[in-house]
Amino acid sequence: MMKTVDLPRSATAGLDLDRPLASLGALLRDWLPRQRWFAGKDRPVTELSVLSVTELFPGCLHLLVHADHSAGGDPSPSGDCYQLLLGAREHRTPRLERAYIGRAEEGPLAGLAIYDALHDPRAAELLLERLRIPGTAGPLRFETAPDARIPGELAPRLLTAEQSNSSLVYGDSYILKVFRRIQPGINPDLEVPGALAAQGCARVPAPVAWFHTTEPRPATLGVLQPFLPDAADGWTLSLRALAAGDDFATEAHELGRATADVHLALASAFPSAGREDHGRTAQAMTARLEAAAHAVPALRPFAPGLRGAFEALAGCAGGPPAQRIHGDLHLGQVLRADREWFVIDFEGEPSRPLAERRGIQSPVRDVAGMLRSFDYAARQRRPWRPAWARHCREAYCAGYAARAGWDPREKHALLRAHETDRAVYEVVYEARHRPAWLPVPMAAIERLARWGG
The missing domain is CATH 3.90.1200.10 (Aminoglycoside phosphotransferase (APH), C-terminal lobe)
Incomplete structure (x- = not known):
C-alpha cells in the first residue's frame, strides 16, 4: 500500500513551466557554483539553459539544466548538464534552511521559496514511491528489477559526504544515488552492477530500481541499490x-x-x-x-x-x-x-x-x-x-x-x-x-x- 504523504498544496500547479528560467535563472547562477558536485567552479557560467522541466509531484520540479562556460567570442559550447530536484513553497521553512536556494522574484514562480528538494524528507519519500511503482512522469521513466519488492514507509536521510552526486538512504535497506552531472547514455553505475549480478558476483550490490529520461536525449538519472548498514x-x-x-x-x-x-x-x-x-x-x-x-x-x-x-x-x-x-x-x-x-x-x-x-x-x-x-x-x-x-x-x-x-x-x-x-x-x-x-x-x-x- 502506498503511504499517504501530506505535502503542501502544489505551489507549481497550473503555472507556465515553459519559462522556468524567468524565475530560476538568477537564483541558479548564484547557487550552482557553490554546490560540491558542480564541476565548473573555476569557470564562470556564461549561459544557463533549461533542457527539460517536469512537475515530478506536487510542489517538486525536476529539471535538467545546461551550464555553459564558453569564453566570449567562442562559438563552441563548453559546459555540463546537471540534474536538479527543486521544491517550491509559499513560505520559507526553518527545517529546510540548509536547502534554501532563494525566493523567485519574477516569472511563473514569482514569490515562491525555492529549495533543493532532496533535503526534504517528504519529497524524498515520494521519490521512493515513484521507484517502488514503475511508471512515467513526462519524459522520466521509473523502473524496477523483475524480482524487486521494495517496502514503503522507509525513513529517508540525505548523505552529506559525497562530492559528485547526491545519495539518499532509506531506513537501513536501500541507498539511492541521484546523479548530478548527466551525460547521454546508460550510466556505468547502473549497467555494470546489473551485469555483474547476472554473473552471480556477490561483491557488488545489484540495482533494484532506477530512473532515466528520454529527453532531450536518453540518460540515466538515478539508481537504487541495497544498503549495507554495518559496513x-x-x-x-x-x-x-x-x-x-x-x-x-x-x-x-x-x-x-x-x-x-x-x-x-x-x-x-x-x-x-x-x-x-x-x-x-x-x-x-x-x-x-x-x-x-x-x-x-x-x-x-x-x-x-x-x-x-x-x-x-x-x-x-x-x-x-x-x-x-x-x-x-x-x-x-x-x-x-x-x-x-x-x-x-x-x-x-x-x-x-x-x-x-x-x-x-x-x-x-x-x-x-x-x-x-x-x-x-x-x-x-x-x-x-x-x-x-x-x-x-x-x-x-x-x-x-x-x-x-x-x-x-x-x-x-x-x-x-x-x-x-x-x-x-x-x-x-x-x-x-x-x-x-x-x-x-x-x-x-x-x-x-x-x-x-
Whole structure:
C-alpha cells in the first residue's frame, strides 16, 4: 500500500513551466557554483539553459539544466548538464534552511521559496514511491528489477559526504544515488552492477530500481541499490588502523583478491577482444599531463620526467587484456562488512566522457588507483608512515595476483604510467577543490618523475 504523504498544496500547479528560467535563472547562477558536485567552479557560467522541466509531484520540479562556460567570442559550447530536484513553497521553512536556494522574484514562480528538494524528507519519500511503482512522469521513466519488492514507509536521510552526486538512504535497506552531472547514455553505475549480478558476483550490490529520461536525449538519472548498514568504507578503516598504529596488510591482501574477483566477473560479463593500444593510451595520458601543467604551474618542473613514464608505456609490449574496469577505484569505493569486501560506485571519473568510461581499459588502471589511495591514507598521519603504505601496496598486489593469475608488480612500465596518470588527475582535482591537500599528490609526482618511479 502506498503511504499517504501530506505535502503542501502544489505551489507549481497550473503555472507556465515553459519559462522556468524567468524565475530560476538568477537564483541558479548564484547557487550552482557553490554546490560540491558542480564541476565548473573555476569557470564562470556564461549561459544557463533549461533542457527539460517536469512537475515530478506536487510542489517538486525536476529539471535538467545546461551550464555553459564558453569564453566570449567562442562559438563552441563548453559546459555540463546537471540534474536538479527543486521544491517550491509559499513560505520559507526553518527545517529546510540548509536547502534554501532563494525566493523567485519574477516569472511563473514569482514569490515562491525555492529549495533543493532532496533535503526534504517528504519529497524524498515520494521519490521512493515513484521507484517502488514503475511508471512515467513526462519524459522520466521509473523502473524496477523483475524480482524487486521494495517496502514503503522507509525513513529517508540525505548523505552529506559525497562530492559528485547526491545519495539518499532509506531506513537501513536501500541507498539511492541521484546523479548530478548527466551525460547521454546508460550510466556505468547502473549497467555494470546489473551485469555483474547476472554473473552471480556477490561483491557488488545489484540495482533494484532506477530512473532515466528520454529527453532531450536518453540518460540515466538515478539508481537504487541495497544498503549495507554495518559496513565501513576502506578509507575509514585504513585511517583507524593508522591511528591505532595497526598494520593493514591483511585487509589489503583480501582487498586485492576482491578486486581481482570483480575484474574476472567484468571480463566474463563484458567479453572483449584485443589488447590495450599502449601508444594511444600514452598519447592520451600525455595530453592530460599537458593540460594539467597548464592549469597547475607546480607540475611544470616535473613534466619531462612524467612524460618519460608515458613514453615507456608507448614502447611497452604485452600486458593483461583490456576489459571493462571500475575506472575510479580507491579506498572510498570499497566497503567491508561481515569480513568481506564489496566494491561500489562504478560510475568512473565523472569528468571523463561517458563513452570513455564505458570503454575497455587496462585493469592496471584500477590497481594503480588503489595503490595511490594507500599513499593518500598514509599521508593523513604525521609523521608520514611510508612503510605502512609500502606494506599495503605489496599485500594488495599479492592478493590480486593470487586470484587474477598475473602480478601487477611485474608490469612495471604499465603500473608506473597508470600511477602517474592518476597522480596528475589528483593534482588538478586538489588544486581546484582542496588546495590544502595538494602536497599529497605532488609528493607522488616528484617520486614518479624520477626514472624508474
